[in-house]
Amino acid sequence: MARYYAFLAFAIVFLLAAIAMPVVAHAERVRDLGSFQSVRSNQLTGYGIVVGLDGSGDDNFAYLTQAMKGVSGRFGLQLPAGVNPALKNAAAVVVTADLPAFAKPGQQIDVT
Structure with missing residues (x-):
């Protein structure tokens, strides 16, 4: 008890x-x-294809051929199997730009 x-x-x-x-x-x-120093800018990177170069493009590069097939597929164009397009008038390009902090739609930026 x-x-x-x-x-x-x-x-x-x-x-x-x-x-x-x-x-x-x-x-x-x-x-x-937390403490934040400031709002930062963003770096943008893009990959593309430039066409219409009058024979001075990247010739017979596998990455350009693969990119061109991918782009044409997105537009609904199907290349037949086994066809390797001769891309003398096209080149692969990479573009970069810095998007400043507080950028507004339509604002111009420098692209390199």
Whole structure:
């Protein structure tokens, strides 16, 4: 019986301590926790095909042929199997640009 009263006393003390403890919820915004130096620009990179080069394009490069087949497929043109187009008038190009922070639609940017 003494164990029962000891357990009961412990339970009452524990419950009183739990009730006496303040329960406070505290919220923080993410932007208040970190510091940000500034908004940064984004670098854009694109891959494309230039056509109409009058014989001065990339001739017989596998990546250009594969790219041309992919582009023509997107436009709904299907090249027959085994056909390897001669691409003397086309060249593969890579373009890059820096999109400044807070750029607006229609804003001009420098492309290299």
